[in-house]
Amino acid sequence: DAGVTQSPTHLIKTRGQQVTLRCSPKSGHDTVSWYQQALGQGPQFIFQYYEEEERQRGNFPDRFSGHQFPNYSSELNVNALLLGDSALYLCASSPGVSSYNEQFFGPGTRLTVL
Amino acid sequence: AQKVTQAQTEISVVEKEDVTLDCVYETRDTTYYLFWYKQPPSGELVFLIRRNSFDEQNEISGRYSWNFQKSTSSFNFTITASQVVDSAVYFCALSEADPPGSSNTGKLIFGQGTTLQVKP
Numbered sequence: 536d537a538g539v540t541q542s543p544t545h546l547i548k549t550r551g552q553q554v555t556l557r558c559s560p561k562s563g564h565d566t567v568s569w570y571q572q573a574l575g576q577g578p579q580f581i582f583q584y585y586e587e588e589e590r591q592r593g594n595f596p597d598r599f600s601g602h603q604f605p606n607y608s609s610e611l612n613v614n615a616l617l618l619g620d621s622a623l624y625l626c627a628s629s630p631g632v633s634s635y636n637e638q639f640f641g642p643g644t645r646l647t648v649l
Numbered sequence: 650a651q652k653v654t655q656a657q658t659e660i661s662v663v664e665k666e667d668v669t670l671d672c673v674y675e676t677r678d679t680t681y682y683l684f685w686y687k688q689p690p691s692g693e694l695v696f697l698i699r700r701n702s703f704d705e706q707n708e709i710s711g712r713y714s715w716n717f718q719k720s721t722s723s724f725n726f727t728i729t730a731s732q733v734v735d736s737a738v739y740f741c742a743l744s745e746a747d748p749p750g751s752s753n754t755g756k757l758i759f760g761q762g763t764t765l766q767v768k769p
Contacts, residue, residue, distance in 0.1 A: 568755070577653075577740055577759030578694070591756055623692055632755055635682055635701070635744075640694035 537562060539628050539641035547647045548616050556611040556644045560628030567609040568638060569601060570625040578625055584609050585632050613646075621648045651676050653743050655760035662731055663768050670726045670763045672741030678702075683717065683724045684742040684757065694740070700724065731767045738762045 540559045548554050560567050566585045570578035580593035584603035603609045607628075613620055623645050627638035652675040662668045674683065685697040698708065700717050708715050712732075716725045728735055742757040 566755070568757075570757075577742075577761050578757070580756045580758070583756065593756065625692075625694065627694075627757075629755065635699070636755060637684075637696050637699055638755070638757060639696070640686075642691060642693045645692075
């Protein structure tokens with residue numbers, strides 16, 4: 536049973552560029568959340584997708600957008616990259632949107648903005 | 650506002666020592682959930698435990714134990730007889746309950762993390 540998978544593993548971009556990160560949830564999970572983890576910090580919630588809709592959003596600018604597909608996989612898009620966007624981006628999946636549900640995390644995508 | 654504080658940035662112990670990682674949280678909700686996750690160098694967060702706000706029983710799982718005290722808003726994690734493989738960053742997280750109609754959908758609020766180094 537595959538867990539949460541993310542691609543790519545690493546990515547290097549320059550300021551002003553756009554990036555798309557991808558996530559496939561654990562089998563049987565329909566809810567995907569994205570987190571940003573800066574070096575030495577705890578993960579920060581970006582947004583959550585359920586039934587192909589953004590259900591909740593953290594304190595991130597509109598440059599961060601996402602999408603969920605009918606097969607529950609998800610993409611995170613970041614436009615006009617800034618140096619401060621350099622971080623580990625974590626995807627988490629869960630079986631539904633309840634706060635009770637354990638979220639399973641993927642290995643992350645390490646984004647470096649030069 | 651919801652907040653999780655892990656005051657210990659780094660802890661270093663020698664193998665077989667016991668170690669306690671502290672977690673203090675803030676929430677105005679009466680129903681919420683607390684979690685501990687482990688993040689090894691590979692980066693993937695590994696779920697360790699979930700506790701709801703109505704269950705203050707301490708829990709033990711092998712060498713791991715958790716002490717939840719609502720009176721002090723703390724949810725501390727103890728590793729007994731630590732091993733080198735326990736070396737990782739440990740995160741405490743808070744999630745508030747979602748009543749019907751609420752937009753609260755399981756967002757996790759993480760602390761800053763505690764880096765545990767267990768030396769042989």
